[in-house]
Amino acid sequence: MNILKEKELPLLQFNKVSWDLFRLGEQSLLLQAPFDIPIEKIHDSAKLIKSVLGSLLTDIVPSYNSIALFHSFEESTIIEKLSTARGISQKKSTPIQKVEIPICYELGLDLEHVAEHSGISQDEVIDIHLNDTYRAILIGFTPGFIYMDGLDERLACPRKANPRKYLEFGSIGIGGEQTGIYSLASPGGWNIIGRTPLHLFDYKKQPPMSVEVGSEVSYVRITKQEFESWGS
Amino acid sequence: MGKLKVLSVGALSTIQDEGRFGYRQFGIPQSGAMDISAMQNANHLVSNNPEWPVIETAIQGMKLEAIDETIISVTGAVVTLKINEHQVPMNASHQLQQGDILTISKPMGGVYFYLGIGGQLRANKDFGSYSTYIMAGFGGMEGRALKKGDILETQGGKPFKKHVIKQGTKPSMTETIRIMKGPEWKLLKDLPERTIFQVDPSSNRMGIRLIGDPLGIDGKEILSSAVIPGTIQLPPNGIPIVLMNDCQTTGGYPRIGKVVNEDMGRLSQLNPMHKLRLKIIPLEEALEKR
Structure with a gap:
């Protein structure tokens, strides 16, 4: 079943995880990891998204194996910022509260x-x-x-x-x-x-x-x- | 400045603005007016800023008394409007004098009507919004629906100026609601646009349930994950639910698509049993319309 040929979103390499990328809404992207991803990796990645996107990020909803992010900018810019942010993941993760x-x-x-x-x-x-x-x-x-x-x-x-x-x-x-x-x-x-x-x-x-x-x-x-x- | 007293009201009148943003991470829903453009028009007519709070009412009518001189407007669902015994048009600004009685009938076409009041409504602002979210008691009139005896008071506002706008077009026999693909689109076995759905009468501010032939889907539930107003969930029975403004922030059913923002108001105004078709549109088009 193929209804419309449209540009699929790329796979996103981010924080050493390969994420499937979907649109949740006009200004919202969903990053989805395999279902068995450790929850620490989700929390860690959510923190990283906050620091990478800064004020471009308007909200974020991490759940079991996905992270929904809400943005106020061009989607392509958001994806590019995330996909080039791999290096930052090397730094030590913040201590657990x-x-x-x-x-x-x-x-x-x-x-x-x-x-x-x-x-x-x-x-x-x-x-x-x-x-x-x-x-x-x-x-x-x-x-x-x-x-x-x-x-x-x-x-x-x-x-x-x-x-x-x-x-x-x-x-x-x-x-x-x-x-x-x-x-x-x-x-x-x-x-x-x-x-x-x-x-x-x-x-x-x-x-x-x-x-x-x-x-x-x-x-x-x-x-x-x-x-x-x-x-x- | 204006001041109205609620003389009679149904159970479904709440203060709403454009909604609450940035707090999904704490589980707080968006809320806000179901028909944003009608809400903004109500403000425009009384010379308010477009994002100021207004009164949203579903299904039932209401009656108010002007305690002071007050500028008002009514937009959205088709209602009959009376100042004392005189019928006056909706979609226009009106000046009420002290003691005037404003009677708004229940909607005869559409679901939600909006009462704009000149000036800024005095109400609770929680998490950046005046919108009422009844379940948690946020915003608006002490976080609840309006009731008899409530005073609606505004501050500031501009002098009366006659404004009129055109009533929107009536919905067609079968409304086309445009959608974009959702994260679980690929699980669908049938194209949604082949089915003509109807609006289930149990629809409300949390969601619009549809009635129609079930859509086939591979798999049943997903791990709980983010949802937003407009998300089309497909429960195991194959009958879609379109989540609306007061929806929760996470859900466990496949998200086959999302109603484009521009069509949300039109969808919310469809009466029970009205026919509709969900039409997938290319993403670029959806993004242009945001």
Whole structure:
């Protein structure tokens, strides 16, 4: 099936990865890597794109194996800038941001359900959850939602059949084998095991989010009293 | 300067401007007026800057009272406009006196109408835009739809000047909506333009669902990846969904194409069950029209 002969976009060599190049929109390009590309390489490449394109870049959306970039310039110039930027990838990558997030398990609406589903006690769920570190791999779906990997497989628990219409900001949930944080109040179908008092998404800050993709996240347990008096 | 009080309103009136840009990386949708040119016309008629916020209303009508002298205009979907008991034309500027009642009927053709108010509307500006995004409570009137009793107040603005514009042409029996190829175009087994689709009545600011014969596709889902307003997703049932202004920032269905920016407003104004054809156009043409 060939409808229109048109110039295909070239394969793009960038940051030692060979990317398929597509158009997402009139002023948006999608760089797509093989599905098994390590997520670090995506995050690393997104940072590199920011530094190469500077103010020509108006937005960027990295995901599992692709990076969408939004630009305000001639497409050919953008592609050329990226394809000639290979050299920069030699430099040392920036250190990974580490974030400690306080969590109150007493506010975990579904802690009991997760424990039952896993066939262990609630204390064991908490121990396992506290013991691991997680990595922010994607921000999206709803404003400020942080998808993370690193969840111990014993804690995996299917999403709820009936999503809740309202979850408080800072709700920390498990959806299947993934875990994530609802930075802002929103509807949601994940099992909530705890809540953080941190406003991870703050309208007034620039950038508004204190966790970025690639950040390493670890949790520190706080009591309900500490939660309630947080920041006061 | 102007001041209006909402006397009655449906559930679907929100403050919108051209949208929110640069915040997809935080999962924040674009939002903004569904029919940008109608929104800009509403501003033009009341001598505002084209990008200033206006009131967008879908499907239902509304009634307002002028608390002060206020310059207004109504554009977009075809409605009947009355100042007190007198019918006045849409697509024109009007000066309301204190106590005047403005009644706007529900649309009789098209979906979204726009109320322009002379001056700059007092509203929440979040992430660089006044556009309301209800799900997260951003922008506009406290991040929500308008309700009875709300006061719409503007500051500044120019003196009244009579402006008129022509109503756009009616959509044809089968509208042609131009698209460019998307990242998963190659997975398609059928040409989209062979199918005549209809607009599903469940369409809204997040997406326009289509009704029609399914398109064949190889493979079902992709790893979650970026989507934008205009992206045409093809779920496993083979019936395309065109994502619109309030769509999420990532999605997991193949993106077979994208409606060109210039046709987004026209698409948004198609009534439920209206027929349309998705026509692929050469990329160079799409890029010229951006």
